[in-house]
Amino acid sequence: MISLSIFGHVGARLRVLASDRQANTAVEFALAAPAIFLFMFGIIEVGYALWMQNALDYSTAAAARCASLNGSSCSGNVTSYAASESGASLDATAFSYACRSSDSCANKTVTCGCQVTGNHTIALHIPWENALSVNLSSQACLAPPPKANCAS
Numbered sequence: 001m002i003s004l005s006i007f008g009h010v011g012a013r014l015r016v017l018a019s020d021r022q023a024n025t026a027v028e029f030a031l032a033a034p035a036i037f038l039f040m041f042g043i044i045e046v047g048y049a050l051w052m053q054n055a056l057d058y059s060t061a062a063a064a065r066c067a068s069l070n071g072s073s074c075s076g077n078v079t080s081y082a083a084s085e086s087g088a089s090l091d092a093t094a095f096s097y098a099c100r101s102s103d104s105c106a107n108k109t110v111t112c113g114c115q116v117t118g119n120h121t122i123a124l125h126i127p128w129e130n131a132l133s134v135n136l137s138s139q140a141c142l143a144p145p146p147k148a149n150c151a152s
Contacts, residue, residue, distance in 0.1 A: 049122060052090075063082035119136070
């Protein structure tokens with residue numbers, strides 16, 4: 001009973017609003033719409049940037065873990081493995097791999113173990129401002145077990 005009266009009241013208010021010919025509602029909407037849409041699309045773009053950062057973090061951690069624990073079984077090389085683990089539109093060029101000087105990889109510049117670094121730039125498509133871009137980066141470094149080497 002109560003819910004029916006609420007729907008009836010809402011329906012009556014909507015009929016009154018629809019029959020209003022003074023255009024107050026349209027003017028108020030025209031004034032508020034740019035701010036509402038900017039806020040709404042901004043939330044969507046920030047959510048996309050956070051999702052891409054999470055994909056970058058996960059893929060660098062997974063690739064560093066694979067390089068330190070599994071060695072050469074990281075399906076191809078470590079950077080392509082990181083790209084395949086991202087779950088996003090990241091390619092192998094977004095990642096770099098380095099290892100200790102005692103290991104057999106090409107880039108021997110770190111002391112922490114098997115290091116995977118990921119960098120990706122995304123353009124934020126917020127209405128009225130297309131010049132914004134965000135640089136995302138992530139780094140993971142894991143030491144291999146004793147008497148083991150990083151992936152080559």
